[in-house]
Structure formats: structure tokens, C-alpha cells
Amino acid sequence: MPEGSLCNKQPIQTDAALKTLLSDTGGRQYYQEMKSLDVDRGLLRDTIEKTCKSRIRTWLSICAHCGMCADSCFFYRINDRDPKQVPAYKIQSTLGEIIRRKGNVDNAFMHMAMETAWAKCTCCNRCGLYCPHGIDMGVMFSYLRGLLYQQGFVPWEMKIGAGMHRVYNAQMDVTDEEFIDTFLWMAEENEEEYPGLTIPIDKVGADILYTVNAREVKHYPEDLAQAAILFHLAGENWTVTSKGWEQTSLAMFAGDWAACKMQVESVYDAMERLKPKRMVGTECGHAHRATVVEGPYWAGRKDGLPPVESIHYVEWLAEALRTGKLKIDPARRIKEPVTLQDSCNYVRNHGLKEITREIIRYIVEPGYFIDMSPNREHNYCCGGGGGFNGIGLYREQRNKALITKRDQIIKTGAKLVLAPCHNCWDAIRDLEETYQIGIRWSFLKPLVLGMVEIPEHLKPKE
């Protein structure tokens, strides 16, 4: 059977197709069909020829197999230093092999490559930091995922995630109407406590355009409320867009390049339409990577930048605290041992390592912050990055991958973990569920909201 009815080379294009795929609980039929999915070798060869440029080819050929990357990879460390978990091996045996064989690979090979790409690498890019040649395996794995996606060898949840973006322009089935309605609901729920709280929609020329993660809309609307309240208290001139509000990109995790472009362009369109001075994204790591770091290239922007200056939530928050737009009541600062999870996607990959520590200086009583070791750009992935969290097929591997972070946290002795990234937040929650080490974890918004001083004129009248 060349193509399955669920597992095939066609991206999800319609809501009906999405629902059909979703109804295949756990992807049972999907993975069954994958076993006999043909590899379109011609397509693979052509794609490599067209898209595999000199950077990746050079990287693959100059790799000296020196093994310096081995210890940088948390998969290698927690899997008894299995040589098959050395980053150089993982990429050479998959992408390297496909290129060397000019796409002449079979179904079994593609299965192996899929598992390697999604269950042995979270695209955290830590190995790239330690390679003497500066070879970035994370970037190459992202590329490999694209080749695998094109051939239909992609985990079930990833195919769904990319399909969501294609159908809803969001990672979950949240419509534009639901997004706006949920935000308004949150204003309703909080306007008594915060008089004057409103959600400015589609306001042209605002100082800030705020973009979110669809999960907040779907399951954690408190996050939207907290963002709105903090902007309100800081006196910001902000807005949200009724279209193009989703900052994340499961399409990036899936390797669905076309959907990546489509998704990020919807956000850039909103920027062009509303002409805000800046865009601020929510506390999410990969969303920042997708929209701010990689997005401009997907969209073919010559300057490599989004249409307007785009910053991560932690940058806005640090600025608001630094300039006094938000004032912390010193009595309500965190007074317990607390640590911080550095998100790979905006710390290692976008240099925001000091900004989160600046925030900590404002919100944690001196002496209570304990850094993980290693930290900043050397920090380890939470264990669930790059889509790993969501893939049922690789749950066991993922749970094992959480051990690195678990032990790092235990070593700090902190019972509270700040996790200003959705993916890290999820992974840390799951690690507590799996290993029960007695920790709590939080985004920054709810904590800051609990300690911020409310300006006199914004207090409710008693």
C-alpha cells in the first residue's frame, strides 16, 4: 500500500480530515498504515537537491566525529552513554545517510529516522554550543523533520498539530471568534477587581500587540486575564488582533515548512495591518523561536526580522519592572528557595539569559534564588522540547528524558520552579506527576500579579 487513508504524504487541509485523524485514538491505525507507507525516493532526492544548501552539506562533511558533542546531549547522558545517542551519530546516521544515498532509503530506515528525529532530539541546540566546528545538530534535525514530514513519516500528534495550524491558524481548534470571546470573558471576570480593565481589539497604532499560545485560550484563560491585568496596571497602550493572534508553531515541530510559513505570515499580516510599535509574545519559548527568530526566514523577509520589533514576554516584564511601570511590593516578594528554568528557545537560541535574572532580582527576596547547574545558555532542555511532550508514541522515552531536569531541580533544593515557557512548564508539571519530587512550578505572570502594587487610581472603590 503506497499511501494510507490516515498516514500519507498529504498535509491535513480541512476540519473534516482533522477530525478523522483525531478520532483514530492514539494513532493506532495511523501507525499501522505507516508500516507500509512507500518512500517517494524521487521526491526525496529532488527535495534534497533543492533545499539542502551548502551549510548543512558542509556541516555534515566537516564533522570530525570527535565526540565532543556526546556529553553535551542529555539523551546520551541519561541513556547510559549509548554511542547511538551521540548527536553526531544521530544526525550522520539519518540525514547524513539520506544525503549520501541520494534519497535511496526504505520504509524501515524512515521509521528509524523518525524515532531519531522526534525521540532522540528535542532541537535544543545544546550540542551546537560544544562542537569545535560550530556544527548545529538541532538545526539539521529540524531540516530532517521537514524531509520526514514530506514523506509522511511523522508522529501522529505532529501531523495533527500541523493540521491545526493549516485549518485554524492555531495549534488547537480555537477559532478567531473563540479567541476574542475568551479574552472578553476574562475581562468580564476581572473588571470588578480591576476597574477599567478592557481588552482593546484590533486597535491600530498601539504600543504593543500581544500574541498568545492557543492553549491559553483553550484551557488556561487565566493566563490571558493575567496578561491583560498586568498591561492594564502598567498603563500600556496595547491591543490584540482578531486574526493572526497565535504565536506558536507546532508546524515547526512537525517539519511542515509550508504551514510554518502560513502560520507566521498570519501574525505578520496582523502586524502590517495594526502597525503596533512592538509585538510582545506570551511566556512561550518555541513561539518566540517560530515568530521572532526563524519566522522571518520562512516568510522570506530579506532583513531577517519580523515587520515590527518583536520581544519576548520576559523582555517586556523586565522593562516594566525596571522603568517602574509595574512596582513590586517588597513585602510580597518570593521568600522561599526558588529556581529558574532557562528555555532553550529564547535563552540559548536568542540570548535572553540575563533578562530573566533581572526579573528575579525584582521579584525574589535576595538570597532565595538558586540557579540550576549548568544554567543560562548551558542549561539543559526541560526534557520535553521540540514536540516531545505531546507525542504519545514516545512517552516512555520522554519520561526518561525528564530525569536530567528532575535531578537538576532536586540539586537546587528549591520547591518552586519558575518556568516562563509553556513547553518547560508542561514538562516540569509532567515530571512532578511522574516522579513526585514535591515541587511547584509557575509562569511569571501569576506570581508578579500576586506581588504588584496596584496604583491608587486603578483600585476598586470600596
Add this chain to the structure above:
Amino acid sequence: MFKKILFATSATNACDHAARVAFDMARRYNAHIDAFHVIGVPTRGFSQVVVDLTTGEQVALDDNYRDLVKEEIRAYYDHQIKPSMDCAIEVAVGEAHREILRLARRTQPDIIVMGGSTGATGAYAARRNITGSTFQQVAKAAHCPVMVINRPAGSFWGGFSNIVFGTDFSESADTAFAFAFDLAKTFDCELLLLHALDITGCQINTLHSQDDIDDQIRKARQQMRFRYISKMRDFKNYEVDVWEGIPFVEIVKYAREKHADLIVMGHHTRKKTGDGEGALGSVAEQVILRANCPVISINRPIPR
């Protein structure tokens, strides 16, 4: 007054007492009742895996599972759902308090009825180790009265006849009074108004003299007349009392002595609950945990 009831349930024995009251109300007042169950929290990011709150098991969520849960709930309440009853079973996935509020916003029930505990087990319950954070958050944000039946004793009840209204003279207490008074008129009940004078704030050596306390009681009685009695016009079936002590203890004791079948209070919470897990601080929350009868808490004016 009760044409549409939202009964939020864990569909376990933790909610049996609340169920008894909810279905009794539906029968008594010919109300539509939505028995609503939140299956669990979406875990693992965007995956389709959910930890079922009732069993603590990980389940792959699909329509079959939803239908299965619905059937289970119907079977669980089979003896309480009368054939003539206008009853619908609804299930959802998410955080319990959020999904209850979401449904309430959509269906605009006259009252939400819930148990005090969600009956969560396993790791999830351990994590949310504060009993009843769901009802706290629902009570805080709901636009309708929220009735909580936390103890079995609270459920041995049938219709309203004897309502205790506990007040601290706050704005939300005024809202609660309007509702309690309406209820008393509609169902021809006795309305028992109590202010519990808080004397816990003082240290032993600065303990108020009894003259001070009596003065405060007198003042509180004036407040009662000014705030409430003056608004009741020709309604005569009431009593007014001011008791001093620890407020929640006094209210619970008073309700027991008066054989109240309902307590109505303002929820009165402006306090921050951090990421949604505050301590059971307010008087209303303590009363909910301890009362011998259902407790209705009201935090927002009820749209008419």
C-alpha cells in the same frame, strides 16, 4: 427562581450529598438540570492524553471515551433522575473550575450546585492539596449563586423553609441579602439574619470589656435594621441576631441551633489566590466546609 440548575459533579461518592440536593431541587422546582462532569486536565502539552480525575489513569481522549463517561454518569445517578426530569449530562475536558465557569457563562443557570471536594485522587490530588480549590474559584467568579454541599449533613434537606443569612456588612453581603430575601419571599421561608461579631482580633490582655462588646452588638443591630430590615417592608417572618465570637463558628452554631436548611452568604473575596490556589481563608469558605446544611455563596450581583 430555580428553573435551570447546573450540577457540577465528580460523579463519585464525594458528590453524592450534593447530588441528593441537586436532583431534589430539580424535582421540587421542575427545573432543568445539567449534570456536568469535567473528565480531567489536558496533560502533556497539546497531546490527546488526559489524566482522568476520577481514576487517576491516563486516557486517550476521544468521542468514545466521552460517551462512555456520559453513560457512566447517567448510570451513577439513575435512581435519582426521575423519568419526568428535564436532565442533560454534559462532559468536558480541562481545569474543572474553568470549564464549570465556561458552561455557566454559556447556559446562564440560576444556580450552580457542587460538592465541596472534587474527589480527585492520586498525584493530581496530591498536587492540588488544598481541598475544594474548584469551589473557591467557581464561587469567586460565578455570576450566579453557588451552592456547595460539603458534608453529608448538608444534604438531608428538602426545599427551603428556614434560611440563615450571615452578614459582615460588606458589599457582597448586601448582594447576598437581596438574594436571600428574594428566596424567603418566593418560598415563604423564615429568614434568620445573623451578624457574627468578630472578637478574635484582640489579644488576651487587650480583651474588650463586655461593655465594649455590648456596644458593638448594639451598633450591629442598628446596621441590621438600616441595611436589611428597612428593605423588607411588610415581610414579617424574620429574626435578627448578633452573636460574638469567631465568625464562622458562630454562623455554623447558629444555623444548627435554628435547624436552618440553608445558609446564604457573600463570598467576599478580593484576596489574591496566586495561581489559583489560595488558602481557605474567608468566613464563607469555612462555613461551607463545616455547615450542617447547604451553603449558597454569592460574590456578584445577580442580573435580573
Add this chain to the structure above:
Amino acid sequence: MMMKKILIIEDDPAVSDYLKTFFEDNGYNAFTAMTAQGGYDLAKQEHPDLITLDIELPDEWGPRFYRKLAADKSLKNTPVIVISGLSGNKYAITKAVASLSKPFDRDELLKIVKETIG
């Protein structure tokens, strides 16, 4: 000495008959009511020495019956034993002499009755 009177308020005829026979065998004068209202009328008329009360009655919940009883000066001190199949029934009427769950131990019941009214 006059026989002590026990009023049984219970809507299940099997339980009601069983209790009546049991009390009569032990030297009490027992009579029964199927509903709360019936029980109340009978209590007014007979002034029993003790009442056994089911929680779930067709017309009324037990605690509400008890409240009515407590509001009547001539009946308010009548001892009540709760006999019910509902969970948590010991909290239902805190001033009851005892609360027994169905199925109950008849020796225990007899002991409580004897301790209460002799």
C-alpha cells in the same frame, strides 16, 4: 406501670413491621406512620416516649420533621433514634439519641431504647 410508647416513622413496610413486632415482643407499645405528616399527627395525639425516624420519607426529609418536632413545646424533648440507609446519617440530626444505619443490629437498638426510656 403503663407500657412505654414507641412511634416508628418509616416508609418501608417491611422494616416498619419488623420494628413493630420487635418492640412489642420486648414489652413496648409500638405504632407506625409511613409519612412525616402522619408521624407528626400521631405524635401530637399519642405523645410517644420515643420515636424512631427514617431520614428519607416520601413527603419530607427526616431533619425537617425533627425541626417541626423541636418547635412544639409538648414534643421537643421526645428522644429520637435515627434509622436510615443513607450514608453520613449520624450528622443529619445531631441531637438524636443515636443514629443507626440499615441494616442495624437489633440488640444494639434494644439496648439504646432501654437506656433511653427503660
